[in-house]
Amino acid sequence: MAGVIEMTARRRLPSPLLTRMRDRSPGLGGALMGGAVAAGLGLASFAVLVMMLWITSPYPDSGPGGALHVAAALWLLAHGAELLRTDTLAGVAAPVGVPPLLLLALPVWLLHRAARDATDGGAGDGDDGIAEDVEEVVDIAVVAGPPLVSARNAWTGVVLGYLAVAAPAALYAAGGALRPSWVSAGVCVPLVAAVAAGAGVWSAYGRPGGPLRRLLGVLPVGVRPLVLGPDGRPGVAARAAAAGAAVLLGGGALLVVLSLVGHGAAAQAALLRLTEGWSGRFAVLLLCAALVPNAAVWGAAYALGPGFALGAGHVVSPLSSAPAPFLPPFPLLAAVPEAGEGRLVHWAAAGAVPVVAGVVVGWVVAREAAAGECGGRGVVRSPGRTARAAALAAVLCAAVLAGLAALAGGPLGVTVLSRFGPVWWQVGTATLAWLVLVAVPTAMSVRAWRIRAPRTDGPNIGRQREEPADGAQQPAGGPESAGSAGLNGSAGAAGVSGGGASPPDGTAEPGTSSPTPDDPYVPYAPYDDAPYGLQDLDDTPFEPYDFLPADPAHKPDTP
Structure with missing residues (x-):
């Protein structure tokens, strides 16, 4: 043991250059x-x-x-x-x-x-030998x-x-x-x-809302709160635009699903014709699943009116369908309507989607306009502010749909297939037109209806004095004589049975009878047993003689 030398393991210190880079x-x-x-x-x-x-x-x-x-x-x-x-x-x-x-x-x-x-x-990634409980505390603090x-x-x-x-x-x-x-x-x-x-x-x-406010600095001052609220949350126009975009995309996806169900045989034939092995069909199905969001955007463009292009000069819309004659067999393309003029069912199914989206946008704006955003206090917005919020929501929703249309389309070849998908500026313009025509009148109408609707549940503050509890006996003469009744001891709530007043400590005087279990139950009424006329301190102004007996000739019994 004498030859054992104790040594301390030390970590190698980093170079000064690495230290400076880490600190900077x-x-x-x-x-x-x-x-x-x-x-x-x-x-x-x-x-x-x-x-x-x-x-x-x-x-x-x-x-x-x-x-x-x-x-x-x-x-x-x-x-x-x-x-x-x-x-x-x-x-x-x-x-x-x-x-x-x-x-x-x-x-x-x-x-x-x-x-x-x-x-x-x-x-917390390194292991320095700290106990587990200490590590948990450090993690929570971090x-x-x-x-x-x-x-x-x-x-x-x-x-x-x-x-x-x-x-x-x-x-x-x-x-x-x-x-x-x-x-x-x-x-x-x-x-x-x-x-x-x-x-x-x-x-x-x-x-945090600071970066978003700096990005929204190009907007007018009156428009910024409609996009970003004072607490950093999205404003009423942003929420309404998100709701409208969700309705448009959901409606477009629903149109695609309904069309695929109607053209199920053609979609199955396209899948079987495209490949023979099960691995190839699985790959085609995976590609179809990856293109589902694209199909939802294309369906929304179809519902809005501009439709989408299946080749240069071949546009598919509710009014007419003209797909390219040489399209590759693909299951999602089987949902394209047949070539020719659109029928009434196409117009109705497509027109219902933007109308519902406009109604949803207007309802969201009108709800905020009637209820207000100031802590739910019912601050009513002006009609002009409501119209501006609905119009701004339409602009934001049109920008979102235009961006998605630009991402969902593109070329798939040269010449004929150089245009494949919706045109972004046409989709944005159609979205703006639909929502402005539907959302603004809806917001104004719903706002007026919600404001004029009768309110059944009002505040209950101050009704306790107007509606006393059941069974409470009010002194004769109304509330004005409540103070004198409490002082004279003539009311049963003072605990007197023989005409004498009880001492403040609650003990019965000699010659008086204390309450027994056989006595009738008297329900409690607020402030009936309060002395010196404190029953009416809520509304009655203070007078200098309120603490004197109402009848000067009356003298309380002495023991």
Whole structure:
């Protein structure tokens, strides 16, 4: 034991350069790692799906390298980047610019989660030998406290880390049959990363209203509270616009489902004709599921009137349907109405969707106009303010539908298939026209009806004196004589049975009878047993002689 030398294990101190970088930008390294991991997870998910379909395919066209190229290209397409298909019969690259909107949900969710976690700065990840109960307390304190990393460092790190993986993925995808368009990929991928990461950081900081107010600084002062409330929550126009957009998209999806049910045989024939193996049919069904949000937007465009294009010069709308003659067999395309003029059922089904959306927008605005937003106190808005709120909600809803229409469509080839999907500016204009014509009159009418409606439940304050309790005996002469009745002791509520007054301590005097269980029960009435005329302190003004007996000749019995 004499030869044993005690030594202390010490950690290696970081270099001064690393220390200065960490102090200047705390959490930047963790944010970079989080963004890279989010991009890697997205690519891995697409690669696993494509490789599974390639393995189960009975006749694969290429090897595993080709499948990985396709996975990287689909990952870029999910961000909205346009692809170029090179293996065409004419030898000219054909663009593929219709991104399945459901695939966009995975990258957005990963970026949002990475940016939200990056604000913690990796607190609690290391193991320093602290007890479990202490770690739980520290974790609770970290969650309850403000984020440890600044918003700028977290956002910058996540975006740069994500793009650091996206750039090699785009270079790798350029060697396959589906090559990305560099201009489209250079715009869409950074835009999605910036917006999703910004939303994640904003959510981690408790969704403050300051950044949104700075973005809304271009709007007039009177319009800003309608978009963003004083408490940081969406204003009445924003909530009404969200409700209208939900109704339009839901109505469009319902039209697509009804049309698919009516054309079920054609959809089944298209699925069986497109592929023979079960793996290929499963892939087609997965593609149909990824295109369901696109179909909902197309259905909303059809209901609004402009419709959508199935090729250059071939527009499908409620008034007339003219699809392209050479369309590929696809189950969702089987829901397109037959060529020719629209029938009455098409007009009624399509026209009901924007009318219901306008009514919903007007009702939401009118409810807020009649009830008010000031703590629910019933502050009534003016008719002009109500009309402006409904019109602003129509503008916001039109902007949302126009953006979704721009994302849901694009080219699928050259010449005939260069236009595929709704035209964004036509959809936005039609949405604005429908909602202004329906929502503004609805808001004004519902507001007037809610204001003039009789109110059955009013405040009950002050009714206790007007409606005494059942069984309470009011002194003769009305409320004015209540004070004298309480002082003279003539009322039974004073506890006197023989004409004498009881002492203040409640003990009975000699010669008087105390209450017994056989005495009748007298219900309690408020303030009946209060001495010195305190019964009417609520309304009766104070007089200097209120504490004197009402009858000067009367003298209380002395013991």
